[in-house]
Amino acid sequence: MKPYILAIALIFSGFCQAQNEIGGELAKVYEIWRNSIVGRDARTWQQVTAPHRRAEVRNRILSEKLQFPSAIFDLPAPPPSLKGLRLLQAKVNGRTAKASYFGEVDFGVGGDPSQNLLVLSFVRGSSSWLYDRADFVNLTALKEVRGELAKGDLSYLEGVPEARPSGVVPPTPILVNPATTIAKVYVFSPGREVQVQVNKVSRHRFANAKEAETVIGGARIGLNEIQYSVRQMEGGTGKEAMTIRVYLMSEVDGLKPIKAFEYQVLENEAVKPFDTGTFVLDAETSAKLSRR
Numbered sequence: 001m002k003p004y005i006l007a008i009a010l011i012f013s014g015f016c017q018a019q020n021e022i023g024g025e026l027a028k029v030y031e032i033w034r035n036s037i038v039g040r041d042a043r044t045w046q047q048v049t050a051p052h053r054r055a056e057v058r059n060r061i062l063s064e065k066l067q068f069p070s071a072i073f074d075l076p077a078p079p080p081s082l083k084g085l086r087l088l089q090a091k092v093n094g095r096t097a098k099a100s101y102f103g104e105v106d107f108g109v110g111g112d113p114s115q116n117l118l119v120l121s122f123v124r125g126s127s128s129w130l131y132d133r134a135d136f137v138n139l140t141a142l143k144e145v146r147g148e149l150a151k152g153d154l155s156y157l158e159g160v161p162e163a164r165p166s167g168v169v170p171p172t173p174i175l176v177n178p179a180t181t182i183a184k185v186y187v188f189s190p191g192r193e194v195q196v197q198v199n200k201v202s203r204h205r206f207a208n209a210k211e212a213e214t215v216i217g218g219a220r221i222g223l224n225e226i227q228y229s230v231r232q233m234e235g236g237t238g239k240e241a242m243t244i245r246v247y248l249m250s251e252v253d254g255l256k257p258i259k260a261f262e263y264q265v266l267e268n269e270a271v272k273p274f275d276t277g278t279f280v281l282d283a284e285t286s287a288k289l290s291r292r
Contacts, residue, residue, distance in 0.1 A: 023090035026099040030120055033131040034079045042069040050123045050130040052172040059216045062178045077108045093167035095124035100163045102149045115146050119162045123169045135162040179218025181286045182249040186212040191236025197227045219281045226277040241267045251291035
């Protein structure tokens with residue numbers, strides 16, 4: 001074997017070994033985290049979950065007036081196991097890492113799982129990697145990509161933002177108190193990116209969306225502030241209808257949510273790129289919406 005061929009072979013071998021080592025380390029952390037969810041082990045969950053993710057989960061649970069930490073484990077299905085999945089690549093960037101898996105990702109909801117992409121995110125703690133989140137990439141409409149990944153061609157991953165560690169550890173949000181009144185932000189934004197902030201605490205981003213998210217901290221008794229920005233996305237016409245709403249959610253059977261705030265644009269109407277708004281919640285309305 002010629003010297004330069006030997007050098008290339010050694011570099012490739014070293015790369016594969018490093019991939020296997022970091023991949024194995026990340027897989028172990030994920031399995032410990034998954035077992036903590038399945039076993040309803042709050043102590044272990046705290047130990048292996050990234051600080052910012054722990055705070056976000058806690059804040060969301062308290063903002064929905066659920067019990068923390070028990071509500072952590074009340075999931076519709078257990079997190080998928082890595083058993084039977086193939087590690088495609090493991091990447092590290094500073095204190096962040098990603099592990100991308102391909103195979104039959106099984107969420108335990110019945111039916112036959114199909115071959116898709118599962119990307120796990122981690123951040124580096126003081127002495128070990130900590131689990132952050134999972135991104136599921138559905139490849140149902142990308143049969144060619146499935147074939148490429150099955151053959152070991154990873155070129156598709158280069159265009160998947162979720163598969164690239166950013167190198168930036170997300171900041172840990174401030175901890176909120178249990179909500180007095182549950183609130184949700186609803187956005188309908190075809191062709192647009194909308195960012196909403198409620199009471200300077202609850203931040204939300206919607207891209208080409210029709211969905212709702214829980215307001216962190218809930219709605220306050222008294223004045224509630226809203227800030228929002230709107231940006232046209234690639235492929236959008238700038239003429240689409242759009243809606244931003246904040247709902248006060250009812251905990252009482254038969255009592256519908258109350259629309260507390262609305263910014264609505266009809267088709268072909270001009271959109272304000274940035275604006276603010278407010279709504280007031282009185283104690284009587286809050287009490288009416290709360291479970292007695």
